[in-house]
Amino acid sequence: PPTVATAAVPAAARPTATVPAARTSGDAPAGAADAVGDGASGGPSPSGAGPVTELRVRYPAFERSRQVRRFPAVTAVHRAAAMPTRPAPGALADAAPRRWPGDPVALPEPALASLDRPLSTVLASRSSSFGRFRRPPELTAAELGTTLAFAAAGRTHPADADSVADPVAPSPAGADPVALPPADAAPLGSRTGTAEPHPAGITASVREPGDGAAAAPDPAGGPGSGGPALTRLWVFANHVDGLATGSYAYCPRRHALLPAGAAPEGGMSAFLQQQYFLTNYTMGQVGAVLAVSGRLDAVLDAVGPRGYRILNAEIGAVAQRAYCAATAQRIGCGAVLGFDNVAMDEALGLTGTDERTVLFLLLGRHPDAVADLAYRL
Structure with missing residues (x-):
């Protein structure tokens, strides 16, 4: 399952996702300077073609309600269950x-x-x-x-x-x-x-x-x-x-x-x-x-x-x-x-x-x- 639950979590509180951005020769897009690195973790890119630009984007929920009611307990449960760490192999065997x-x-x-x-x-x-x-x-x-x-x-x-x-x-x-x-x-x-x-x-x-x-x-x-x-x-x-x-x-x-x-x-x-x-x-x-x-x-x-x-x-x-x-x-x-x-x-x-x-x-x-x-x- 995905590791981030967005339902009932305010957009401002949701984690952002990092995606590769289309890049042409020249400088990185404005506002993305802090996301520029030589690779996924700051090292050389796999292809050796130079730095890879990444953009951090948010995925807003499609909300049709005129007035949104949020419940702190529900939000807390979603955040607690959205643990980003991956279980170790075999963790669920028992x-x-x-x-x-x-x-x-x-x-x-x-x-x-x-x-x-x-x-x-x-x-x-x-x-x-x-x-x-x-x-x-x-x-x-x-x-x-x-x-x-x-x-x-x-x-x-x-x-x-x-x-x-x-x-x-x-x-x-x-x-x-x-x-x-x-x-x-x-x-x-x-x-x-x-x-x-x-x-x-x-x-x-x-x-x-x-x-x-x-x-x-x-x-x-x-x-x-x-x-x-x-x-x-x-x-x-x-x-x-x-x-x-x-x-x-x-x-x-x-x-x-x-x-x-x-x-x-x-x-x-x-x-x-x-x-x-x-x-x-x-x-x-x-x-x-x-x-x-x-x-x-x-x-x-x-x-x-x-x-x-x-x-x-x-x-x-x-x-x-x-x-x-x-x-x-x-x-x-x-x-x-x-x-x-x-x-x-x-x-x-x-x-x-x-x-x-x-x-x-x-x-x-x-x-x-x-x-x-x-x-x-």
Whole structure:
């Protein structure tokens, strides 16, 4: 993620960025004398062509409000989280989610053909379901698995946060951990060094790179590196054709679900409705609820206040990719925060751990014929 947060920070207080300036023969532009140097750090320029002029510029926010209200606490949080220092390699290795034990439940292979739609079309047509779920027909295990695979591929987004592979953490006492594939096997959606989807569709970031070999982690970190995923995806399977009702942890390396809990007493629909505080969704019409979890305290211990931004960036990437995958498959998706996190964590078996659910994504079907307001016009 970028190291400077500009939202809610006054322009005068925001750090400036240094960029090379176009230069002709002669003196440096007026006002830039203090930014002139022989190189990026004052030494000779890499090309040996003489001094390189740099300009310090500010990026003002586009503000449309007549009157701007600023909150000191929000500004202080943004400044604290905008730590410019880069974490040391491996700093986040111990902040990744622990391996989850259990016998894997296989999912159908991701249906990449269903994702092969122009990205511009997907982005223009995506929207939150907001209470429009209707069943039957049911959400299928193939649609669920495809959405999980595409969403999980966004967990290792290009950033300078870390540069090591996912750690192999010890499993709980007495539990048999799920074996990972060989080291030379490419995990689905592994970072390949290209962050943009294929121009012809949105499937490229789910496919394996080149001949299927995994991209080697960049020891220096940064874009294209193979840092650890800081989040985990969970599934509350409610009405999914081909999948037993219950809660599961998603294992992207095996593209499988690991059981986390049986169906609650009284049924999954009743449990989800009881734990949801709002009234805009009827859980009996929802096919599945995805939960995104992370270990916030461990991330903060590793990189300090900037961990809020690093973790939230990954959560946002996962959510946006889930929306895109659902839209491409013509199923509904809605992100919500209105669940009782304590009860949801308990249902997933997270009580007594430092892992917490932070965001929920509802999946299901929409009616074929619905009225809509084209408010963007």
